[in-house]
Amino acid sequence: MTVRKNEKLIILAVALGTILNPLNTTMITVALPSxxxxxxxxxxxxxxxxxxxxxxxxxxxxxxxKLSDIYGRKLLLLIGLVLVVVSSILAPLSPNMPVLLAMRGIQAVGTSALFPAGVGVIRNTIQHNQNRVIGTLAVFATTSAAFGPTIGGMLIQFGGWPVIFYVNLPILAIAIGLTILFIPKDRKNTCTSYKLDILGIILFSLFITTWMVFLLGLEKGVQIGVLMIAFILTVIFYIFEKRQSEPFINVNFFRKNLNVALIFGQYILSTVIFFAVLLSFPTFIQSVLGASSQMAGIVMLSLSIFAMIMTPLATRWIERKGYRIPLLISVLLGFMGVVLLFTVKDNAALVWIGLVLAVTGVSNGIQNIGLQNLLYTFIRVSESGIASGLLMTSRFIGNILASSIYGVAFASGMNVGNMSIMAIVLVVVAVVMVPGMLYVTKHEKKSRKNMV
Structure with missing residues (x-):
């Protein structure tokens, strides 16, 4: 009865934690020049x-x-929140890049705990409308990501880049207080045995990091040795995970259906375009156009806010027309958006920049919700948890690839010429998405029929 009475406060505690990862992901983009x-x-x-x-x-x-299933959701949620507190206090005091990198690493570990542990809390404590509540958490995350650059841009005006870390503290104070007071104590799990795939985790870390080293090294030429190591580690990871009963990444899930694998691939490519644009333009607006961080944040709102607005609109559109037409139009809009990057010059008006960003935002908004919903038409309800986890991993991989493109394209500095180099890469990505989208939407009616 007490839990039912405190449901809104429990949801608020989880929601406040959930927004921290996307908020800190996008807020820092405006602080990069500083x-x-x-x-x-x-x-x-x-x-x-x-x-x-x-x-x-x-x-x-x-x-x-998985750890939250073993040791308790509330415990892992609190640990995650405390880690973000530590990093938010110490990161602004960083004397050099390695220390800042370490503090961001601690922050990443902390914020990574908040979504899975938070969803676990919701599933354990909220007895009705669980899917609607989890959907609301996704809206919280999207909204915080949308306003991240704007919030960061405005705050930097008053205290420089360190302020983007301090802004977490009032959110954390409320979240920790609500978690301690209103989230029920964890029940000890004695029914299920768990096995952590330690070697799988190590292999995944190694192959992702090695690919990152290779991609960032492309500016100096192709490093054959690094490429071979990255490829070998990827193959070893795949073979190893395929044989595990409880794998870190369920690679067998992809083998069941080519459509599922392609949807994840499309989601990665869509994220690459969106985040590469999100990452590069705050610096371009400040360094090349000479605008303030506050103005950069306001202009960047065009990208994120249009992506957010299109989510409910695209949902209704898909319900009426099916997936194919909306998703194909989104790909064409995505192509148009990256082609428009070639029109961005060092004398471009901020209004024009906003319009260019809006096109990419509309495209991403349709693709984000469309691909997620299309994915669930190809899988069973019992596989939803696996699919959700892999979808989040796909988003992270897309963000990593976008970071690599940014590093290579702007290795010699932020300028119009290098923006065109990035645009060329993104045009290729947009073109690759067209046949993929044609394929995955070709079988949508058949997949719906099979799922009934």
Missing amino acids: IQKDFQLSSTDISWLIASYFIISAIFTPLIG
Whole structure:
């Protein structure tokens, strides 16, 4: 009865934790020019600052999901919140890049705990409308990501880049208080035995990091040795995980259906375009166009807010027309958006920049919700948990690839010429998405029929 009475406060506690990962992911994009200047960093260094966050998140999100099942959701939620507190206090005091990188790593571990542990809390304590509540958490996450650059841009005006870490503290104070007071104590799990795939985790970490090293090294040429190591580690990881009864990443899930694997691939490519644009434009607006961080944050809102607005609109559109037409139009809009990047010059009006970003935002908004919903038409209800985890991993991989593109394209500095180099890469990505989208939407009616 007490839990039912405190449901809204429990949901609020989880929601406040859930927003921290996407908020800190996008808020830092506006701070990159200041961080780069203060620590004399290259674009490659900045890429590692961003990508390391996603590599750690990709490793710890599924890991902590399983650990929370073993040791308790409330405990892991509190540990995650405390880690973010520590990093948010110490990161602004970083004297150099390695310390800042370490603090961001601690923050990534902490925020990685909050979503899986939080969803576990919801499933254990909220007895009705669980799917609606979890959907609301997704809206919280999307909203915080949308407003991240704007919040960061406005705060930097008053206290420089360190302020983007301090903004977490009031959110954390409320979340910790609500968690301690209102989330029920964990029940000891004695019914199920668990096995952590330690070697799988190590192999995943190694092959993701090695691919990152290879991609960031492309600016100096193709490193054959690193490429071979990355490829071998990937194959070893796949073979090893395929044979595990409780794998870290369920690779067998992809083998069941080519459509499922392609949807994850499309989601990765869609994320690459969106995050590469999100990552590069705050710096371009400040360094090339000479605008303030506050103005950069306002202009960047065009990208994220249109992506957010399109989510409910695309849902209704898909319900009426099916998946094929909306998703194909989204791909064409995505192609148009990256082609428009070639029109961005050093004398471009901020209004025009906003319009260019809006096109990419609309495209991503349709693809984000469309691909997620299309995925669930191809899988059984019992596989939803696996699919959700892999979808989140796909998003992290897309973010890592986008960080690599940023590092290579802007290795010699932020300018119009290098923006065109990034645009060329993204045009290729957009073109590759067209046949993939044609294929995955070709069988949508058949898949729906089979799922009934």
